[in-house]
Amino acid sequence: MSVLETFQLAIKNILSSKMRTFLTMLGIIIGVCAVIVIVGLGNGMQGYIEDSFADMGTDSLTVMIMGRGSSRSVSEEDMYELVEENSEYLKQISPTVTMMGSVKIGSDTLTATSITGISEDYFSMKGYEVVQGRGLQYMDMTDRKKVCVVGQYLNMAYFGGNAVGQTLKINGNTFTIVGVMAQEGSELEEGGTDDCVFVPYSTAARLSYTGTISSYAITVQNTDQISEAKAVVEQKLYQVFSDDDAYTVTSMAELVEEMNSMVNMIIYILAGIAAISLVVGGIGIMNIMLVSVTERTREIGIRKALGAKESAIMRQFVIEAATTSSLGGVLGILLGYGLSALATSVIANVMPDTPITVSPSLLAVVVAFGVSTGIGVVFGYLPAKKAANLNPIDALRYD
The missing domain is CATH 2.40.40 (Barwin-like endoglucanases)
Structure with missing residues (x-):
């Protein structure tokens, strides 16, 4: 039996008991949907953070000077001179x-x-x-x-x-x-x-x-060199004060990166928790496939008596498990996109001043589908192995 014929047989067996198949896929559907929505929410939050900080200027540095007493200080003339001397990195300055x-x-x-x-x-x-x-x-x-x-x-x-x-x-x-x-x-x-x-x-x-003046806003020539620009300002201030605690230089771009890293960490944790339902779904698939092997024991015995190899029997049940899981993944993806659109609409109505768009990424969709298919193969292996190892004589006697 070819792979195509095996796949067609798997579809036929799945459609023969639709409700049982749907309940089996439910864990996969929920898991894939949850992962897609959570990752989409993370993307939306990142976009909102970047847009919010863009208004403040991601090409800018904020300098706060606390000083070390009256003997050491930096005047606004010194800060303007600093920008002029390092024009390859620094662009404009304004005391605030x-x-x-x-x-x-x-x-x-x-x-x-x-x-x-x-x-x-x-x-x-x-x-x-x-x-x-x-x-x-x-x-x-x-x-x-x-x-x-x-x-x-x-x-x-x-x-x-x-x-x-x-x-x-x-x-x-x-x-x-x-x-x-x-x-x-x-x-x-x-x-x-x-x-x-x-x-x-x-x-x-x-x-x-x-x-x-103790506060300054400085813009940089190139946002790709913002770390170098920040280092130039810090070096100049350290030469004056010889103390890191006498001043702070904050980069908006670096602040955005730090906030995005925190958001990513939270999203990964939530997505990992949501992915637990994928494992639960895999266990459900393994359970229903074991039941299926028991129900089709006589069929397996007939096929083996007619010369079917163990590899063909195993392939049949693995493909059936993978197909069930993949179908659940596709339904989970569709549901995830639907809930993402609904979540975007709800956020827009509830928080009109916080325009967060829940946008699932293509990578998340591909990974979710791949994982769902992989779970079907992994959790379908044990039932398939059990089916392949059945003794044809015992299987034919099974009632």
């Missing part, structure tokens, strides 16, 4: 000063609005766009002018879309609005991305009563 306090517009006091001191290059570094008026300029820094650029939320909610030329107060100091940012967030809301005010960093430092 986070101001604490509130914004007052007319009689309204806003406590959720973020207030940040930046340089004239910050907007180009972050990819922000000014749609009304102008951005901050170099002279605003040197002269410590009290001017600012506001987010679209403040522009629309408090100035009716005409904020340029108007004024607001930051901790009692009057600032003139010279520009309005383009909308960055999906919605204009209090405390959101567009509820912000940007002022010259020199003005922010003076009003915050900080002696020196």
Whole structure:
């Protein structure tokens, strides 16, 4: 009997008892489906993390300087010089000063609005766009002018879309609005991305009563060389402070990689737990194949009496087990894609601000199908061996 004929016979035997076959495949179906959905969820989370950090700039470094007392410090001029001297790695720099306090517009006091001191290059570094008026300029820094650029939320909610030329107060100091940012967030809301005010960093430092600038944002020339760029900055700061604890240099790209590694670890653990059901399914296949061998003992005896070899008998039952398992794998894959699409829809409705797409990978599908088929072969071997070893005389006498 050829392999094709053996396969056709296996299909015939499977279809002869559909419900029993389905229940046998159920463990395989659940296991494959679970693995595909979990891996798809992991891919979606990775994509969401990368998109989220892309807005912050994966080509940037964040430098925080704690210092070691008044005798050792780094000024903003030193940091600008560092970028100029290492232009093959570093591109732009902007001091950043986070101001604490509130914004007052007319009689309204806003406590959720973020207030940040930046340089004239910050907007180009972050990819922000000014749609009304102008951005901050170099002279605003040197002269410590009290001017600012506001987010679209403040522009629309408090100035009716005409904020340029108007004024607001930051901790009692009057600032003139010279520009309005383009909308960055999906919605204009209090405390959101567009509820912000940007002022010259020199003005922010003076009003915050900080002696020196302690935070910097630096962009790199090439994201492939971000590790080298980070090392250059760390080396310069270590030469000044001789202490690793005096500063921190954080790479957004490295942070994304670390978070992706953590997500992958969790996904692998969950997928491994889900794969246990594949083993359970394999045991179910082995159990039903042993029952099948018992039910077809007389058939096996007739075939062996007619000259069928042990290898042919074994091949028949192994192929039947593998076919059952493979069919369960295909159904599990189809169910996995269906549940992935459903999960994507549910996430979009429940968490509209968290666009996670559950997208199964081709590799996960191929591996899941291969494993399901392999389980059928492995767990079908013992019943097949039992069938092949039957004594034809005893088998013919079996009733």
